[in-house]
Amino acid sequence: MRISLPMGSSTITGDVSDDAQIILPKKNNKKTIDSDILLKNALSSPIASRPLGEIIGSDESVAILVSDITRPVPTKKLLPHLFTELEHAGVKSRTRIIFGLGLHRLMSESEKKHILADYYYQASHLEHELDHCTYLKDTKQGTPVEIFSKVAECDRIICTGNIEFHYYAGYTGGAKALLPGVSSERSIITNHSLMLDETSYTGNIDGALRRDIDEAGRIAGIDFIYDVVLDSNKNVIHAVAGDAIKAHRNGTQIVDELYKIPVEPADIVIVSAGGMPKDINLFQAHKALENVKNAVKDGGAIILAATCGEGYGNSVFETWINECRTPQDAITRLQKGFVMGGHKAALIGKLALEKELYLISNNGSAFAERAYFKHASTLQKAINAAMKNRTKPRILVVPYGNITLLTKNSI
CATH class of the missing domain: 3.40.50.11440 (LarA, N-terminal domain)
Incomplete structure (x- = not known):
């Protein structure tokens, strides 16, 4: 099945198994009004x-x-x-x-x-x-x-x-x-x-x-x-x-x-930050991760699509990313005292210890890896990497992670 995700002012595409579930906002049943x-x-x-x-x-x-x-x-x-x-x-x-x-x-x-x-x-x-x-x-x-x-x-x-x-x-x-x-x-x-x-x-x-x-x-x-x-x-x-x-x-x-949607947790979640302006930098795009994290099984993978044309988007965040070599370094540093901007490094670090994080952006591998992601140059390469060593994984696709909140299905 071919999927399409917003990225910047355009879209990117990739192929997933036919049983992958695409999560879209619920339809507004009210009459369309100008x-x-x-x-x-x-x-x-x-x-x-x-x-x-x-x-x-x-x-x-x-x-x-x-x-x-x-x-x-x-x-x-x-x-x-x-x-x-x-x-x-x-x-x-x-x-x-x-x-x-x-x-x-x-x-x-x-x-x-x-x-x-x-x-x-x-x-x-x-x-x-x-x-x-x-x-x-x-x-x-x-x-x-x-x-x-x-x-x-x-x-x-x-x-x-x-x-x-x-x-x-x-x-x-x-x-x-x-x-x-x-x-x-x-x-x-x-x-x-x-x-x-x-x-x-x-x-x-x-x-x-x-x-x-x-x-x-x-x-x-x-x-x-x-x-x-x-x-x-x-x-x-x-x-x-x-x-x-x-x-x-x-x-x-x-x-x-x-936009609050209960789902059965998956092995792989593919999420877009929603395109511009929400993926203008990683500081903003990270919010899509927070919206889908509870729908990913422990040890599962999250693939984030975000252009990050303005890089990390926050000087303190970037400093921490450069100075904290491991996710745990960032977490430990924040525990010693809250620092605005540094908190973002710690939050991504915490997710990186719990899940596999992949980033598709307009930047190179060093940009992704410094921020505790695995780099992928295309959506298909990210999907293939996440699929490796996973037998028949359950996959969720979230094209609008900026506005969609996934919660664990209580049923």
């Missing part, structure tokens, strides 16, 4: 909130938090609807768009134009700066809430994003646009250290780290969120607006219904 209608309806019927135009005073300033180039959020589709509401409220000229970079790199002007489209020229916009943040208060778990001063000085904060599974925050979206989006390095690292808590895992909305993010949102005073759920082709299939908690939870329920 994305603009979905987005407009969400704003006109906000969840647990007054409409945006009734919240914002005509003399108030507004910060709209948007995602960077590593996220598939269709910001250019959201902004026209938001600005229509803001124009009715009389505050369009006092609205600024803030790119939430977290700890990611700065973006190029062409990347900003791609995200904002016409609003690159029509609206005030700037990137979050780690070193220019305002301290507000500590969360109950000890995270200092320090947000970009250009956000803190605004009267109103609107968060935008997409909702999908996240390997330690449970889900993306909601207040995550603020923390880590526009927070200080100290805030981000303190919050992210909670990923070591046993409750912080993908698909858990009540984990320690997620609770900390939501509390930071309350402290900062998020006034409104505007989030979407996307299908595997990055089309909007659901939109939510309103209260930062209740609207977000409505979105996570849809994600669970469509």
